[in-house]
Amino acid sequence: MILSLAWKNIWRSKKRSFVVIGAIIVGVWALVFMFAFYNSFIEAFSRNGVNHDYSHIQIHNPDYLIEPGLEFRLSEVEALEQSLNGSQSVKSWSGRQIVNGMLASPKTSLGVQIYGVVPDAEAQTTGLESQLLDGTYFSAIKRNPILISEKLADKLKVKVRSKVVITLQKLDREITAASFRVEGIFKSKSPRINESAAYVRLSDLQSLTAVTGLNEMAVYLNDSELILPVKDSLSAVTNDLVRTYREIAPEFDMMEQQSAMTKQIVTVIIMLALLFGIVNTMLMAVLERTKEIGMLRSIGMHKKSVFRMIILETCLMSLIAGPLGLFFGYLTNMWLETNGMDLSAYATALEEYGMDAIFYPSIENVTYPILMMVVIFTAFLGAVYPAIKAIKLDPLEAIRKL
Amino acid sequence: MSVIEAKSVSKIYNPDTIPVHAINDVSLTIEEGEFTAIVGPSGCGKTTLLNMIGGLDSVSEGHISVSGVNIADLNEAALTDFRLKNIGFVFQSYNLIPVLTAKENVEFVMLLQQSHQSAMDERADELLTKMGIKEVSQRRPAELSGGQQQRVAVARALASKPKFILADEPTANLDSHSTESLLDIMAKMNEEEKATFIFSTHDQRVIDKARRIITLEDGRIVSDEKK
Numbered sequence: 112m113i114l115s116l117a118w119k120n121i122w123r124s125k126k127r128s129f130v131v132i133g134a135i136i137v138g139v140w141a142l143v144f145m146f147a148f149y150n151s152f153i154e155a156f157s158r159n160g161v162n163h164d165y166s167h168i169q170i171h172n173p174d175y176l177i178e179p180g181l182e183f184r185l186s187e188v189e190a191l192e193q194s195l196n197g198s199q200s201v202k203s204w205s206g207r208q209i210v211n212g213m214l215a216s217p218k219t220s221l222g223v224q225i226y227g228v229v230p231d232a233e234a235q236t237t238g239l240e241s242q243l244l245d246g247t248y249f250s251a252i253k254r255n256p257i258l259i260s261e262k263l264a265d266k267l268k269v270k271v272r273s274k275v276v277i278t279l280q281k282l283d284r285e286i287t288a289a290s291f292r293v294e295g296i297f298k299s300k301s302p303r304i305n306e307s308a309a310y311v312r313l314s315d316l317q318s319l320t321a322v323t324g325l326n327e328m329a330v331y332l333n334d335s336e337l338i339l340p341v342k343d344s345l346s347a348v349t350n351d352l353v354r355t356y357r358e359i360a361p362e363f364d365m366m367e368q369q370s371a372m373t374k375q376i377v378t379v380i381i382m383l384a385l386l387f388g389i390v391n392t393m394l395m396a397v398l399e400r401t402k403e404i405g406m407l408r409s410i411g412m413h414k415k416s417v418f419r420m421i422i423l424e425t426c427l428m429s430l431i432a433g434p435l436g437l438f439f440g441y442l443t444n445m446w447l448e449t450n451g452m453d454l455s456a457y458a459t460a461l462e463e464y465g466m467d468a469i470f471y472p473s474i475e476n477v478t479y480p481i482l483m484m485v486v487i488f489t490a491f492l493g494a495v496y497p498a499i500k501a502i503k504l505d506p507l508e509a510i511r512k513l
Numbered sequence: 514m515s516v517i518e519a520k521s522v523s524k525i526y527n528p529d530t531i532p533v534h535a536i537n538d539v540s541l542t543i544e545e546g547e548f549t550a551i552v553g554p555s556g557c558g559k560t561t562l563l564n565m566i567g568g569l570d571s572v573s574e575g576h577i578s579v580s581g582v583n584i585a586d587l588n589e590a591a592l593t594d595f596r597l598k599n600i601g602f603v604f605q606s607y608n609l610i611p612v613l614t615a616k617e618n619v620e621f622v623m624l625l626q627q628s629h630q631s632a633m634d635e636r637a638d639e640l641l642t643k644m645g646i647k648e649v650s651q652r653r654p655a656e657l658s659g660g661q662q663q664r665v666a667v668a669r670a671l672a673s674k675p676k677f678i679l680a681d682e683p684t685a686n687l688d689s690h691s692t693e694s695l696l697d698i699m700a701k702m703n704e705e706e707k708a709t710f711i712f713s714t715h716d717q718r719v720i721d722k723a724r725r726i727i728t729l730e731d732g733r734i735v736s737d738e739k740k
Contacts, residue, residue: 413625
């Protein structure tokens with residue numbers, strides 16, 4: 112009957128209970144939404160980074176990582192090619208020669224990183240072709256075509272079919288230059304690529320540098336869960352350095368950690384707000400029932416039963432409100448997962464982080480019971496002080512108020 | 514057989530500052546089945562004496578034993594348990610639990626004693642029938658008259674068959690008809706259930722019904738009459 116009494120006590124002051132229940136619902140809904148939003152933020156950051164920049168795995172000559180230079184090429188390209196082509200886990204891969212050089216237009220010149228790529232392989236691996244804003248993808252211009260980012264095009268003040276000159280230093284330190292024609296202008300989802308990358312055909316760059324071989328191999332997998340086994344199998348066939356995108360770019364881990372920390376901080380803030388609300392409400396409920404609690408103690412209700420009754424009242428409210436908040440959060444996320452959340456107003460800032468303006472919040476199912484436990488724990492904490500107040504009431508003092 | 518024995522009991526408030534002797538060297542014995550009224554003018558110490566007998570207030574000097582147990586020897590938890598098992602309380606303002614029905618209120622003490630539901634149902638129905646309020650057993654206190662609420666309170670006090678019932682000014686908030694009716698019921702319970710009743714009152718109608726009248730003045734017993 113303590114449970115039954117606690118349940119009935121909740122509905123003594125319906126308005127007050129509904130305020131508490133409403134506050135918990137809103138708090139839980141906000142938490143679910145916030146978790147889902149941060150998840151989509153991190154997911155978009157990782158997805159764009161993998162899909163359009165780093166791929167899942169990259170292979171380099173170990174010395175290339177110390178000082179990126181044309182001379183530090185992959186040592187066992189054929190073995191790697193064989194392994195990659197024979198692997199069911201690999202969706203595509205792209206071999207690249209990379210060299211730093213100057214890109215000059217009639218107006219100005221800029222330092223850029225020139226990627227010599229096999230067009231089809233690069234298109235499949237980084238989706239470069241799909242990112243074209245203007246022009247064509249290595250098909251319309253026969254001699255020395257080049258793809259540059261929209262940002263570079265603006266800086267160089269060039270457009271499709273404009274002529275640009277690449278100047279670079281060969282292995283023997285001799286400066287060489289060649290004229291290229293802009294075939295396409297792209298906008299990558301990777302800020303790093305947009306800032307300084309220009310793509311030419313691998314054969315054109317190898318002619319210019321007079322160097323064969325590759326500086327980098329980027330590997331895109333069918334499933335990101337396969338990263339570690341594929342990394343291990345590639346490491347087994349080469350002495351070059353095989354690294355995952357997380358090893359290459361620590362910002363992925365940093366973003367995840369930052370997101371986890373932010374989620375924890377926001378959770379604590381929301382739960383603290385709920386905690387104070389619950390303490391305040393339950394304290395009012397206890398003080399309003401001073402006489403009654405005094406009577407209960409007088410007729411033989413033990414302190415622990417009074418304590419349990421107050422705790423139960425609060426926990427029951429959280430048991431009503433928590434699932435409702437989770438349900439509303441679930442519905443909101445279901446809708447947003449399908450329709451997306453348009454943050455176009457912040458598109459410029461988001462692009463700087465390599466993210467799209469439309470987010471698709473999603474949340475792992477395991478988060479729901481965790482949030483439910485957090486809410487019940489908060490409700491329990493919120494009830495402790497009022498419950499202690501209740502059991503500290505002197506029955507005689509309470510009776511004297513009768 | 515004596516249910517309550519009070520020996521040289523005193524209650525002194527503010528002993529370290531301005532001592533107030535609420536009860537002064539009171540000794541009394543209450544036998545099983547008594548129907549006793551403690552009477553006297555306001556401030557004479559009736560309620561204080563009742564509170565000390567009920568273990569709600571401490572004794573400054575002397576000792577009170579209930580069925581041979583010195584209640585001063587009990588710690589708080591044991592005292593709560595002792596009240597639950599041995600004493601029924603009837604308050605001036607009824608003090609029913611507003612969210613429970615009349616029947617649930619009657620069952621509440623038995624519930625605290627962890628009685629079986631069937632036993633609780635049976636006892637509650639029996640008492641509510643004896644009290645003449647069976648037909649309102651599913652109503653909440655707010656839906657009952659003052660007289661009906663106090664009858665529920667008496668039924669609650671009797672429910673667990675305590676050794677005695679302490680009733681502090683039980684008729685103070687009742688009209689004359691309800692008072693008569695309640696007193697008749699309590700007298701009947703005293704007869705039928707062999708329940709020991711101790712009232713504090715200055716209501717002449719209660720005094721008239723009581724079979725023993727203990728009169729207090731300035732915290733002392735000035736007369737103790739048995740009819």
